Amino acid sequence: MRIARGNGCRRAAALLAMCVLMPFGVARAADPAPPPSDSAVAESDAPIATQVAGLRSRYQKAQQDAYQAYAASEGKPNDERIRIYQAKLPKPHPYAQKAMELAGEHPKDPGAVEALRFVIEITGQGQGSSEDARLRAQAINQLSQGQLNDPGLASVFPTFMYEQSQAGEKLMRLAAEKSTVRDVRGSAMFWLAQSLRTKSERSGDPQQLAEAKKLYQQVDAQYADVKTARSTLGDQAKANLFEMENLAVGKAAPDIEGKDQDGKPMKLSEYRGKVVVLDFWGDW
Amino acid sequence: MYPDERSLVKKMEGKPFALVGINSDPLDHLKETIKKEHMTWRSWSDGSTDGPIATRWNVHAWPTTYVLDANGVIRFKDLRGAQLDQAVETLVKEAESGGK
Numbered sequence: 506m507r508i509a510r511g512n513g514c515r516r517a518a519a520l521l522a523m524c525v526l527m528p529f530g531v532a533r534a535a536d537p538a539p540p541p542s543d544s545a546v547a548e549s550d551a552p553i554a555t556q557v558a559g560l561r562s563r564y565q566k567a568q569q570d571a572y573q574a575y576a577a578s579e580g581k582p583n584d585e586r587i588r589i590y591q592a593k594l595p596k597p598h599p600y601a602q603k604a605m606e607l608a609g610e611h612p613k614d615p616g617a618v619e620a621l622r623f624v625i626e627i628t629g630q631g632q633g634s635s636e637d638a639r640l641r642a643q644a645i646n647q648l649s650q651g652q653l654n655d656p657g658l659a660s661v662f663p664t665f666m667y668e669q670s671q672a673g674e675k676l677m678r679l680a681a682e683k684s685t686v687r688d689v690r691g692s693a694m695f696w697l698a699q700s701l702r703t704k705s706e707r708s709g710d711p712q713q714l715a716e717a718k719k720l721y722q723q724v725d726a727q728y729a730d731v732k733t734a735r736s737t738l739g740d741q742a743k744a745n746l747f748e749m750e751n752l753a754v755g756k757a758a759p760d761i762e763g764k765d766q767d768g769k770p771m772k773l774s775e776y777r778g779k780v781v782v783l784d785f786w787g788d789w
Numbered sequence: 790m791y792p793d794e795r796s797l798v799k800k801m802e803g804k805p806f807a808l809v810g811i812n813s814d815p816l817d818h819l820k821e822t823i824k825k826e827h828m829t830w831r832s833w834s835d836g837s838t839d840g841p842i843a844t845r846w847n848v849h850a851w852p853t854t855y856v857l858d859a860n861g862v863i864r865f866k867d868l869r870g871a872q873l874d875q876a877v878e879t880l881v882k883e884a885e886s887g888g889k
Contacts, residue, residue, distance in 0.1 A: 735839060748847040758855070758863050761811070761842055763833040766819050771809075771831060778859050779805045780880040782873065784794070785843060785853040786832075787813040788822040 553607050553616025557623050560600050564627060567595035597627040601640045608647060618657035621648050625661060629668040645672045654685045662696035666703055674700060691728030691738050694720055702745065714749075721746050758783075790852065791826040797874055798830055805859055805884045806877060813838045813851060859884035 549556070571593035578586045601624040608620040621644040628641040652658050658680060665673035677700070680693035698720035705713035721742040729739025751759055761773040761783075773781070798808050810832030812819045819834050835842045838851075846853075854873060856865040858880050865876045 744844065744847040747845070752846060752855070752863060752866075754863055754866060756863050758857050758861050759845075761833065763835065763842060765831045766812075766816070766823055766834055771833060773809070774861070776807050776809065777861050778884075779807045780859055780877055780884055781806075781857040781861075782797070782808045782877060783811065783855040783857065784808060784832075785811045785813070785846070785848045785851055786790070787838065787851045788818065789814075 553611050553614045554619045555616075556607055557604060557616060557619045560604055561623055564595055564597075564600050567593075571595070596634070598634065598636045598640060601628050601637065601644075605640055605643060608644070612647075612651050615655070615657060618648070618652050618655050618661065621645075621652070622657075622661045622664070625673075626664050629664060629670070641670075642672060645670070645676055649676050649679055653680055653683055654689070656686050656689060658684070658686075658689050659692035662692055663699075666696060666699045669700070669704055687728070688731050691724060691731040692733075694728065695724045695738050695742060698724065698742070698745070702749070718746065718749060721749075791828065793870060793873075794830075795827065797877065800874070801877065801881065804881050806881055809833070811835050811840075811842050811846075811848075813840060813843055856880065 551559075571590055574593045575586055575590040578589045581589070604620040604623045608617040608624075611617055624640055624644040628637040628644075648658060648661065662673075662677055662680075665677065674697065677693045677697040681690050681697060684690050684693065698717045701713045701720070702717035705711070705717060724742040725739050725746070729737060729742070731738040733741060750756075758773065763771060765771045773783075794808060808830045810828075810830065812822075812832040813835050814822070815836065816834045819832060822828070823832070833842055852869070854866070854868055855863055856868065856873070856876050858864050864880060865873075868876055
């Protein structure tokens with residue numbers, strides 16, 4: 506299972522296992538409201554962004570508790586372990602509902618984008634209740650209507666890369682064209698390219714791939730200097746174009762040079778004549 | 790992950806095959822892991838998830854795998870487990886029978 510850097514999955518075994526187990530369907534039961542925090546009264550006066558952070562951490566804690574229950578069930582038959590896990594998994598929509606209320610009551614607050622992003626992230630995790638889908642659509646719609654010029658909108662786009670979403674794609678196309686904030690336009694275009702590229706890899710559709718390539722080139726031409734978390738849109742667009750051009754099946758791999766674990770120099774070309782598995786890995 | 794890799798390496802002993810890693814941990818962590826997991830193959834120390842090799846190959850998810858044939862051509866991407874082993878066996882047979 507691919508584990509994308511930068512999301513919670515990479516940092517804790519609890520969340521890691523959850524990414525593996527999440528695709529399983531979940532039996533619906535009566536959904537309780539999210540458990541109140543100890544400081545619920547004080548918190549409701551806190552800034553929206555703070556309240557959303559509180560919701561997020563309670564949701565993640567509930568997910569970790571589900572994983573603990575799974576871990577503690579070792580020795581039981583596997584389908585029973587899965588049932589135990591799923592029974593403890595928090596249902597997204599009580600948390601999403603609360604976040605939607607916050608965004609609805611304070612639409613001009615910078616925390617509103619945070620709240621809507623939270624809704625999109627947790628309702629997109631593939632469990633597919635109709636309530637989740639409704640809230641997700643509502644959140645995307647509210648972003649399209651009211652948050653196009655909010656600089657924080659850019660933080661929402663990456664979530665559409667793997668969670669393929671027609672509404673998400675529409676939002677990115679709209680933002681790329683209509684946002685008055687240049688960084689948002691650039692990010693929208695870049696993440697639209699990412700989403701189309703992922704889609705084309707699954708579908709094999711050459712038109713989607715061609716459009717992705719064009720968008721990366723446009724990002725590099727018009728938004729190269731826009732900063733991202735660890736890089737710039739230009740560098741990231743160029744890296745994707747390099748990969749699409751040179752690292753596709755059928756291409757001769759570029760050489761790799763570096764030092765191994767003992768400090769000895771090593772080149773990929775030394776292995777010509779052998780079948781090679783290149784394994785990008787880390788231990789955590 | 791490590792048991793699968795160890796078993797692939799063992800299965801391919803004496804054949805035209807190499808498993809080579811590109812590791813994204815700090816160097817001392819890499820050395821510890823190699824010792825702990827009895828890894829007998831080499832890994833480039835890329836130093837971090839933003840290391841030069843991972844950056845050039847646009848790797849943002851771990852693990853990511855590529856399978857190259859004996860001529861250095863990329864033939865498969867992102868295979869794991871039994872599918873990876875199968876792809877390797879096919880390409881090794883191809884290499885042993887004179888290649889493409």
